Amino acid sequence: xxxxxxxxxxxxxxxxxxRGRPLLLCNGIGASLExxxxxxxxxxxxxxxxxxxxGSGGSPATLLPRTFGGLAGLVAALLDRxxxxxVDVLGVSWGGAxxxxxxxxxxARVRKVVLAATSPGWPSVxxxxxxxxxxxxxxxxxxxxxxxxxxxALYGGAVRDQPNLLAEQGHARFLHPPSVRGYLWQVAAxxxxxxxxxxxxxxxxxxxxxADDDPIVPLANARLIARLVPDARLRVVERGGHLFLVTHAAxxxxxxxxxxxxxx
Numbered sequence: 001x002x003x004x005x006x007x008x009x010x011x012x013x014x015x016x017x018x019r020g021r022p023l024l025l026c027n028g029i030g031a032s033l034e035x036x037x038x039x040x041x042x043x044x045x046x047x048x049x050x051x052x053x054x055g056s057g058g059s060p061a062t063l064l065p066r067t068f069g070g071l072a073g074l075v076a077a078l079l080d081r082x083x084x085x086x087v088d089v090l091g092v093s094w095g096g097a098x099x100x101x102x103x104x105x106x107x108a109r110v111r112k113v114v115l116a117a118t119s120p121g122w123p124s125v126x127x128x129x130x131x132x133x134x135x136x137x138x139x140x141x142x143x144x145x146x147x148x149x150x151x152x153a154l155y156g157g158a159v160r161d162q163p164n165l166l167a168e169q170g171h172a173r174f175l176h177p178p179s180v181r182g183y184l185w186q187v188a189a190x191x192x193x194x195x196x197x198x199x200x201x202x203x204x205x206x207x208x209x210x211a212d213d214d215p216i217v218p219l220a221n222a223r224l225i226a227r228l229v230p231d232a233r234l235r236v237v238e239r240g241g242h243l244f245l246v247t248h249a250a251x252x253x254x255x256x257x258x259x260x261x262x263x264x
Contacts, residue, residue: 002033002058007078012051013058014078020045021260022087024075026095026102028117029190030138030183032057032176036092039245042253046260049087051078053098055182065185068193072101076109088260090114092245093217094186097121100195103204113202114256116209117242119221120228121194130154131215136187141177156215157241158248165247199228206232207259209252211240233259 002015015033023046025036033050034057040048053071055061066074075098079087088111091099096118103110119125126132134140134154140147152160159165178186195202206229210222219236226234235255237244245252 002052004058005078005081007074007081010054010062010074011060012054012074012078014052014082015050016047016082017050018044018047020047022047022049022084023260024079024087024089025050026075026089026091026098027051027053027056028092029094029135029186030056030141030178031095032172032178034172034175036245037172038249039253042249043257045257049082049084051075052176053095053182053186055185056178057176059182061179061182061185065188068097068101068189069105071098071189072105075102076106079109085109086111088112088114090116090256091118092116093118093242094190097190097193097195100199100202101193103202104195104198107203110204112260113204113206114209114259115206115222115225116245116252117211117214117217118225119217120196120199120225121190122192123194123196124224125218125220127214127216127218128153131156135216138178138180138183141173141183144174147173154215155242156213157211157237157239157244159241159243160213166243196224196228199225200230202229204231205259205262207256208232208234209237209244209255210234211237211242211244213239214242216242
């Protein structure tokens, strides 16, 4: 069950599940920890640590915005509170930036990195304007009708033809929507962030996962990350779309599990 953990005066909603190698999950913008449940169920040999970042799910927004560097420090302090010296980290979309920042600023805390549907910030290949407009506000977390209307164009991939794939994700989305302030703080963190010129110093084995039909983060960004990180490999999900960790959890979970088990 999720619990609130006080981290230097910042309450964070955390859920630890399973047994095995500890894997910290950094979620997408505005997303609560429940949205990654399909992936967590598909990784039975991994202990997953899911956290709602400030302003998402059950974690209240901070009074002032924080940069990704500040958020990485908050996550490192959370690991201290939970008793983890070193973890693997998986970041998806917005959370991929947080995972990169954690590995770059606190390399001693990270063993391996999995980056899914994410980019290196600026400069990078932007998503489709229609998708970025929908992403700019948290409306899809509040209105089921709006979510169903924009989801195919926003997320792409299999959900274009099989909207039923989003049924469970949509239900979880409305249980714990982000606060407006928390969402805007997360948008602010992403606007000027970049790892492009620092990725050659990301010294951890890295698995880059991407889809070939992602309207938010085009595949070229994953290829750029895989080229810049010295010890990186790239795997592509065909017709996966931006939410492939959810819609294709059974396909990508063995890739993740195999990567994390190497050298363990």
